Amino acid sequence: MAQPSLSMPDAMQTDIDDRRHSTTSRSEYIREAIALRFLLDDRDEHNLDALLEEARTDYLETTTAEA
Known part of the structure; x- marks a missing residue:
C-alpha cells in the first residue's frame, strides 16, 4: 500500500482526532x-464545486487564519 504524506493545518489534524472513533486510525x-x-x-x-x-x-x- 502506498504511504503518501500530506500537509494539513494543525487544527485539521486535531479535528480529525476529535471526530474519529478510537478504533479508527487517522489514516483510515x-x-x-x-x-x-x-x-x-x-x-x-x-455540485461538488459548491x-x-x-x-x-x-x-x-x-483553520488557516488561526494558524
Whole structure:
C-alpha cells in the first residue's frame, strides 16, 4: 500500500482526532474521506464545486487564519 504524506493545518489534524472513533486510525479516517470525495465527484446530482467552496470557506480558511 502506498504511504503518501500530506500537509494539513494543525487544527485539521486535531479535528480529525476529535471526530474519529478510537478504533479508527487517522489514516483510515482520511481514506474514508477521500472515498466520499470520489463518490461525490462521480455523481451528477451534487455540485461538488459548491460543496468544496463551502468547505473552504467554513473550515479551511478558518483553520488557516488561526494558524
